[in-house]
Amino acid sequence: MSESRTDASAHGMADAARPLSIRQSLAGRHVFLTGGSGFLGKVWLSQVLTQLPELERIYVFLRPKALVPARQRFEKMINTSPAFRPLHERFGARLSEYLAQRVEVVEGELSDPDLGLRPEVVRRLRRDLDVLIHCAGLVDFKPDLRKALGSNVDATTQIADFVARCDHAALLHISTCYVAGSRHGQIAEQLPDDTAPSGEAFCAQTELADARAAVDAIVRAHDHEDERRIAREDVLEDLQKQGRSDQHPKVIETLVRKRQRERVKQALVDEGMRRATRWGWPNTYTYTKSMAERLLASRADKLRFSVLRPSIVESSLEFPFPGWNESFNGSAPLAYVMGTWFRMVPAKPDAPFDVIPVDLVCKAMTIAAAALAVDRHRPVYHIGSSDRNRCSVGRAAELIVLSHRRHFRERHRTRQERVLKSRWDAVLVEPDVLMGIKNNRAAVRVWQEALDLLPDKLRKKAEPLAARGRELDESFEQIEMLVDMYLPFMYESFYVFVSRALDTHPALEAEFAYPLAQLDWRKYWLDIHMPGLRRWAFPLIDGKRPERYRSEHPVRLSEAPVSRSDDTSLHGERGLHAGISEV
Amino acid sequence: MQSDNEKQSAVFVRAEGVLLARGARAAAAYFAANAAGFGERALRLGHLAWASPVYEVLGQSDRVLANRLAYLALRGMSEDRIAELAQEYFDNILRERILEGGLELIRRARREGKRVVVIADSLAQVMAPLVAQLRIVDDYVCNHLEIRDGKATGRLVPPVVGGHDSAVWAATYAQEHDLDLARCSAYVSHGPDLLLLSRVGQPCAVNPDYTLRRAARDSRWPVMDYHV
Numbered sequence: 001m002s003e004s005r006t007d008a009s010a011h012g013m014a015d016a017a018r019p020l021s022i023r024q025s026l027a028g029r030h031v032f033l034t035g036g037s038g039f040l041g042k043v044w045l046s047q048v049l050t051q052l053p054e055l056e057r058i059y060v061f062l063r064p065k066a067l068v069p070a071r072q073r074f075e076k077m078i079n080t081s082p083a084f085r086p087l088h089e090r091f092g093a094r095l096s097e098y099l100a101q102r103v104e105v106v107e108g109e110l111s112d113p114d115l116g117l118r119p120e121v122v123r124r125l126r127r128d129l130d131v132l133i134h135c136a137g138l139v140d141f142k143p144d145l146r147k148a149l150g151s152n153v154d155a156t157t158q159i160a161d162f163v164a165r166c167d168h169a170a171l172l173h174i175s176t177c178y179v180a181g182s183r184h185g186q187i188a189e190q191l192p193d194d195t196a197p198s199g200e201a202f203c204a205q206t207e208l209a210d211a212r213a214a215v216d217a218i219v220r221a222h223d224h225e226d227e228r229r230i231a232r233e234d235v236l237e238d239l240q241k242q243g244r245s246d247q248h249p250k251v252i253e254t255l256v257r258k259r260q261r262e263r264v265k266q267a268l269v270d271e272g273m274r275r276a277t278r279w280g281w282p283n284t285y286t287y288t289k290s291m292a293e294r295l296l297a298s299r300a301d302k303l304r305f306s307v308l309r310p311s312i313v314e315s316s317l318e319f320p321f322p323g324w325n326e327s328f329n330g331s332a333p334l335a336y337v338m339g340t341w342f343r344m345v346p347a348k349p350d351a352p353f354d355v356i357p358v359d360l361v362c363k364a365m366t367i368a369a370a371a372l373a374v375d376r377h378r379p380v381y382h383i384g385s386s387d388r389n390r391c392s393v394g395r396a397a398e399l400i401v402l403s404h405r406r407h408f409r410e411r412h413r414t415r416q417e418r419v420l421k422s423r424w425d426a427v428l429v430e431p432d433v434l435m436g437i438k439n440n441r442a443a444v445r446v447w448q449e450a451l452d453l454l455p456d457k458l459r460k461k462a463e464p465l466a467a468r469g470r471e472l473d474e475s476f477e478q479i480e481m482l483v484d485m486y487l488p489f490m491y492e493s494f495y496v497f498v499s500r501a502l503d504t505h506p507a508l509e510a511e512f513a514y515p516l517a518q519l520d521w522r523k524y525w526l527d528i529h530m531p532g533l534r535r536w537a538f539p540l541i542d543g544k545r546p547e548r549y550r551s552e553h554p555v556r557l558s559e560a561p562v563s564r565s566d567d568t569s570l571h572g573e574r575g576l577h578a579g580i581s582e583v
Numbered sequence: 584m585q586s587d588n589e590k591q592s593a594v595f596v597r598a599e600g601v602l603l604a605r606g607a608r609a610a611a612a613y614f615a616a617n618a619a620g621f622g623e624r625a626l627r628l629g630h631l632a633w634a635s636p637v638y639e640v641l642g643q644s645d646r647v648l649a650n651r652l653a654y655l656a657l658r659g660m661s662e663d664r665i666a667e668l669a670q671e672y673f674d675n676i677l678r679e680r681i682l683e684g685g686l687e688l689i690r691r692a693r694r695e696g697k698r699v700v701v702i703a704d705s706l707a708q709v710m711a712p713l714v715a716q717l718r719i720v721d722d723y724v725c726n727h728l729e730i731r732d733g734k735a736t737g738r739l740v741p742p743v744v745g746g747h748d749s750a751v752w753a754a755t756y757a758q759e760h761d762l763d764l765a766r767c768s769a770y771v772s773h774g775p776d777l778l779l780l781s782r783v784g785q786p787c788a789v790n791p792d793y794t795l796r797r798a799a800r801d802s803r804w805p806v807m808d809y810h811v
Contacts, residue, residue, distance in 0.1 A: 395663065395733060401619065402667045409671070425619045522663050 005554040018036065020505040022512045023372035027054035028129045029320045030265035031059030032169075034110060034159070035135030036060040037073065039327045040313055041172065042083040044135070044362040048319055049102060050086045051511060052366065059104050059125065059161040060353065061115065061136075069108035075555050081550045082292025082536075086320045093553040094442035100557060110136060110155035115162055125162075129169040131369045134159050137174070139329050141283040141485055144265050153208060157295055164303050166424035170372040171305035172297075172365065176499045177354065177384050179290035179309065181281045184494045186387075189380040189501045191292060191297040191307065204294035207279075214271055231259040276328035280413040282488030306377045307367050310361045311354035311384035311497060314491075315532035317524065319359040326546075331355060333482050335530065339404040342440075342479055346431035347396025352386035354497060356516070357524070363514055364502055371505050378504060391521045393490050394428060399522060401425045403530035431491065437483055441476045444469055592766035592804035594692035595753050596777060598710070598725075600687035600772025601789045605677060607646075607704040607726070608638055611653040613672045618660055620792075643774045643794040646745030650704050650726060651738070658737025662730045666809045669708030677713060684809035685789070688770050689719050697768070698722070700756065702779075704745045724752060748780035770807075771795070780804060 023115025031048075035041040048055060062070035078084050078099070092099050108116030117125070138151035156173065163171040180187040196202035221227070235255045239245045247255075272284035281287040293307055315325040324331070331353075338345060364383045371377040385391060408422035429436060448469045451462050459466075499516075507513055539546045599606040608631070615627030634652040641649040657665065691697050701723040703710050710725040727740040729753050742748055749771075757764045768785035769776070774794030780786035781802070788799040789807045 392733075395661070397730050398619065398663050402664060406667065406671075423617065427620045522666065526667070 012016040014122055015480050017504055019508040020367065020370055020374070020376060021508040022366060022370045023052070023373045023509060025051060026366070028056045029130040030057045030059070030125075031055060031369065032059040032061065032106075032125065032129055032132040033135060034061045034133070034155075035137065035174070037062060038075055038139075039325075040094070040134040040136060040310070040358060040361060040365075042077065043316065043320065043324070043358050044133070044365055046083045046087055047359065047362045048366060049099070050090055050319075053102075055102065057104060057128070058102055059129075061106050061108065061110070063109060064107055071105050071557055074103075074105045075180055075557060079475035079551050079554045080548045082547070083326075084551075085549055088549075088551045088553070095551075095553060096555045096557065099555060103557075104232050105557065106250050111150050111158055113158065113161070115158060122162075125169075126166045129163075131170050131372050132159060132163050132166075133172045133174065133365060133369060135174045136414070137289065139285060141285045141329065142269055143274055143276070143284055144268040145211060145284060146219075146268050148272055148284050148288040149208070149211060149215070152285070153295065154290050160296055160305070160306060162301055163305070164299065169304075169415045170377070171298055172369050172372055173293070173302060173305060173307045174365070175289050175293055175307050175309045176286060177309045177311040177382055178282070178489070179293055180495060180497070181279070181286065181290070182488055185496070186383070187495050187497050189378065189382050189498055190541060191300070191379050192294050194294075196379060198278075200279070202279060202294075204291045207275075208291060208295070211275060214275070215268060218267045219264060222260065222267065227263065228256065228260060231263060232256045234435050235259050268516055282493075283485070293326050300379075304372065304375075304377075306368050306372055306379060308365060308381045308383060309497070310364075311356050311382075311386070313358050313361055314355045315357060315529040315536075316359040317519070317528065319362070322528045323535065324358070325529075325532045325536045326540075327358075328540070330532050331400070331529075333541065334486055335400045335403075336538055336541050337479055337482060338400050339407075340475075341421075341424065342437070342475075343424065343426045344428050344429045344433055344436050344440075345397065345490075346433075346436065347393045347397065347428045347485055348489060348494070349392060349397070349428050350390050351393045351490060351494045352390050352496055353393040353396040353490070353528075354384040354386040355391065355396070356383055356385050357519075357529075360514060360516060363507075363512055366370070366512060367416055367502060367505070367514065370507075376567050381501045382497040382499040383502070384499050385516060385519070386496045388516050389500045389519055389521070390496070395521065396525065397426065397428055399525035400530065403526050406526065407530075407534065431487065433484075437476060437480045441473065441480060444473045444476060448473070503552040508525050584641075591698060591760065591762050592696075592701050592768075593698035593721075593757070593760070593762050594689070595688060595749075595767065595769040595771070595783065596685065596699065596701050596770040597769075597773060597776055597789075598705060598713075598723075599750075599769045600699050600792075601688070602682055602701065603677060603705075603713075604680040604682055607650050607706075608635065608653045609676070609747055610669075610672055610705055610709055611656050613676060614660065614668050615656045615663075617668050617671075619664065622798075626659075627656045642689045643792055645747065646704060646773060646775050647743045650743060650745045654706070654726070654728060654735075655737045655741055657728060660735050662733050662735065665706070665728065665735060666708050669706065673709060673712040677709065678716070681713075682809065684807070685770070686717075686719075688789070689717075692768065693719055698760065698762070700724075700753075702744060702749050702752070702771075702776075713809055722756075724756075739775065745773075746775050747778050750782050753779055754782060774798070 028432035031047060033041060036045050060074060062073050064070050065073060090096060106117055106121055107536050114122045134156065136155060160171060162168045183197050194201060195202065235252060239247060276284050279287065281290060288321065296307065312330045313327055314330045315323050325523060361383050364381060368377060368381050406424045408417045412418035448466060451459065451466045451469065454462060500515060536546050593607055596602055612631050615631055616624055617625045618627050631653065638649040638653055692699055698721045701720050703723060703725040707725050707727050709722055711712060714720045714723055724744055726744050729736045729738040729740050738800065757767065764782055765784040767783045768787065769779050769783040770787050770789045771779060772788065772790045772792065772795065774792055777795065777798050786804045787807060788795050788804055790809065791799055791806060796806065
């Protein structure tokens, strides 16, 4: 049985550097996972189910989606996601039976009281639960503020309340290193204090109330006759431009409502970014995640918890297999763009590019969960590479370029790719460089305006050129958005995330060791990460469906264990809380 | 201590000219032509262009300075790019330019029970895949670029291979491995290897340059010519 909590507490931090037996610490424990269908959650689930049979029970929290119950979503996930390949390979036809013993799928709504779980499940969890790992979150950098507050803040506070009401449970909250905001220097493994990255005093409760009020005001303002008129005028103008002005009034009405929704959403996206940048965060994601951490910190006296902050989570090093990736917010879009004809990437070559393989993050999660289970946890764990084994932006860019070069030379589809594109290296530049994206866009616009000035006859003949110009403009617009999104991480901030907390209780078992210091970045980028992106992430960017796993023995769980509260009175107000997705 | 009769023998082979039809300058040119960015490529190739005649002249008497000049073109290039380009250079260029005549000399030496030692002006990154593929080389010595903060400084780590020191190096190697130099052979192709040839019992000039050919004729060393 596991190390006694009382004994461990008695040792306190004095024995903090003593290795921790992960198997002993987690043996017989009940662990609850949110965000189990996300990139990180899936790999963690697969890893512990494959490597840690000592865990007594894993509660996988999933929301029903589009009338598909959580259990069915879970089965589909296990049967089709490549992340679970090792599990199928290990258990084969016995996997359903194994999962039935180990896993309980629970259904609910995270931003509801008691997570929207059925009362009997709540009672059982309050009695049995040891660690709740909260992985769920909206990882979109520029989301609608309403959704971001619901998913990243409200869900976390509900979870904290739930854990606080459990008999002995602790919370492992998965956050991000980038809650540090736009600043420079070393970022310590500490809970946030009452200042924002801008240096101003910051109270999360007050800010949350203000943000909610702003959301309500925007929603109210857009539910106005003037807004409706503007939306209608926009729609009619667009239809006229497309030569489709003879649409049925019902169609027009539908389009107007859709346009109104889009306008509300855009206003909420803008409000999120405005508030984030006003306080010194680069985007709404990091702003809301930081608020969640601050709200947790304010409950430190009533709650046993750790915050685990990964940096940029990237392709797996080994588990479930080298190169597994389904993350959109990491280096994938940037790496993709660097393989196109666009060459000028604004970035500071010396700034750290803090990436970390997903399976290392999952190992760290398991170690931190084990430490929580035996009261040897630290308040904050940074899981990044900039402190221990730094890879600079310049080096990452060079390795991306070299990978594209290798790819175009070995697997070229055209001679142009082999001869020219393989040598068309992207280079890092200052944002205002002459051939930068902004000037490229301006040049395309001038080109389009020049075409517009042509006489009618010539203009018709030049239509293919104009169409090409429009295509280019669209591509450049997407690249510009991408560049803006990455600029805070690659150009504006220069920070090193101190990552030492995990060393205070290193895993005793070799299979849970955290080998970041030995990671060879060249091998990782060229042989693992970039081929992984090419296989799993780039098809998504191209709008293609990536490969799916096809298990020989599809998992079928029995109907019984899945449960959700039917009592809507427990759910509370749900207007603001739609749309939780997973990391 | 073994007696001279019991000592092992070895064959010292100069990679460039005997085993490979391409030298250090060709490798440096490949790296330069594939540097990051068009401007950088032009600058590096420009450097090699002016260094080339100097290399040609110096190479006949002392290749140390010649090699230093050639590899200076790699200054500021990332270690990652050098490693990737080296593998690429080997796969696409060098693999096709391994000389069958040189391979035959090595095979014959191995059949005679000799230890095979290759001396190369080339960089370690280029030599590693070559040696791994050949699998008939016991040891090799080559040049190493100095790397600082992940980038080449353009300097070679001393001792730089390519000069008259190859004779000293071979003598030290023989001592360390208990070899009898009088029973060793050497196949070299450059003027600076004269001293090495004079130290071994069975010298042979292979595809020699002007300086070495003249010295071989004067010293009555055998000369082999095969297609380079």
